[in-house]
Amino acid sequence: SxxxxxxxxALSIQEGENATMNCSYKxxxxxxxxxxxxxxxxxxxxxxxxxxxxxKHSGRLRVTLDTSKKSSSLLITASRAAxxxxxxxATDWTPGxxxxxxxxxxxxxxx
Amino acid sequence: xxxxxxxxxxxxxxxxxxxxxxxxxxxxxxxVSWYQQTPGQGLQFLFExxxxxxxxxxxxxxRFSGRQFSNSRSEMNVSTLELGDSALYxxxxxxxxxxxxxxxxxxGTQLSVL
Numbered sequence: 001s002x003x004x005x006x007x008x009x010a011l012s013i014q015e016g017e018n019a020t021m022n023c024s025y026k027x028x029x030x031x032x033x034x035x036x037x038x039x040x041x042x043x044x045x046x047x048x049x050x051x052x053x054x055x056k057h058s059g060r061l062r063v064t065l066d067t068s069k070k071s072s073s074l075l076i077t078a079s080r081a082a083x084x085x086x087x088x089x090a091t092d093w094t095p096g097x098x099x100x101x102x103x104x105x106x107x108x109x110x111x
Numbered sequence: 112x113x114x115x116x117x118x119x120x121x122x123x124x125x126x127x128x129x130x131x132x133x134x135x136x137x138x139x140x141x142x143v144s145w146y147q148q149t150p151g152q153g154l155q156f157l158f159e160x161x162x163x164x165x166x167x168x169x170x171x172x173x174r175f176s177g178r179q180f181s182n183s184r185s186e187m188n189v190s191t192l193e194l195g196d197s198a199l200y201x202x203x204x205x206x207x208x209x210x211x212x213x214x215x216x217x218x219g220t221q222l223s224v225l
Contacts, residue, residue, distance in 0.1 A: 031211055042115070042201055042216030043154075050211070088154065092212065098167040099144070099214065103153035 004089050004102035012108040019076040021105040023089030024069075030092050032065055034074050037086045037104070046074075046087075081111045113138065115204050117217035125225050129190040132220045136183050136204030142166075143185040144214065145177060148199040160185055161207045189222075197224045 004025040013019050023032070031050045035043040049056045049065045049072070056063045062075040076083055086104040116135040124130050136143050144167075145157040156169035160179035177187045183204075189196055199221050203214035 033213065035214075035216075040199070040219070040221070042218045043203075043214070044216070045213045048211060048213060090214075098156060098159060098169075099212075100156065101146070101154035 004091055004100065006087070006089060006102040006105040008105060009103070010106045010108075012110065013079055015079060015081055015109055015111050017079055019079050019083070019107055019109070021074050021087055021107070023072045023074070023102050025072075025089070025091045025100075025102075026070065027091070029067070032063075032072050033090045033099075034061075034063060034072075035088045035090060035101075037088065039085075043088060076107075079107075079109045081109050083107060084109045115202060115215050115217035117200075117202050117220050119220060120218065121221050121223075123223045123225065124192050126192055126194060128192050129188065130192060130222060132187045132189075132200055132202075132222075134185045134187070134202030134204075134217060136185070136202075137215055140204040140206055140215070141183055142205045142207030142212070143179055143183065144203045144205075145185070145187050146201045146203065147171075148201055148219070149197075154201070157187070192224045194224050197222060 004023050007022045033048045034046045037043045047058045049063050060077045065072045086106045088104045089102045090099045118133045142161045144159040146154045148154045159167040163179045174190045179185045199219045201219045203216045205212045
């Protein structure tokens with residue numbers, strides 16, 4: 001399978017703590033993206049990191065990419081209850097819009 | 112700008128029936144992709160359409176088909192439904208240029224096959 005895998009599958013933290021989730025993938029990529037999904041809804045794009053970038057920030061989000069290890073991590077700082085959702089990484093590795101999503105990390109932020 | 116609209120939101124069918132799901136992309140977006148999401152398998156890529164042509168296809172049986180119209184709206188059809196087809200079907204649109212594409216998802220159609 002070309003899908004990525006997120007780790008851990010589930011994560012539960014207290015409000016205000018940081019949350020880190022990891023993504024591993026199998027093939028060379030053009031870029032890697034992270035998406036958030038609230039329960040039973042569609043996914044929302046969070047951040048894109050290019051294959052030649054190592055780190056990117058957006059608000060409380062920090063993404064790192066290690067192409068030699070084919071892995072990425074998403075850090076959410078100072079988490080809030082509203083951050084409770086599933087988080088997916090997505091990679092595109094073929095011409096055209098064929099994205100492969102990981103299996104997701106379910107994050108629960110306890111108020 | 113209106114988002115991606117999927118209809119219907121919920122659908123209940125019985126085995127052997129067929130179903131058609133609809134997706135209206137964001138205005139100006141020419142690419143529409145379909146994904147199947149189940150608790151055990153995550154998001155599985157079904158196919159992608161661009162300018163009325165299927166450009167990419169995932170590893171699903173021929174019972175799953177789709178099409179795209181000239182206004183970029185897309186439909187997905189599943190024939191001879193099986194219990195295992197119960198899932199959330201997500202549609203996503205994007206400009207289709209292929210450069211740093213970001214997907215915009217609809218809320219999905221929850222299909223239950225009884």
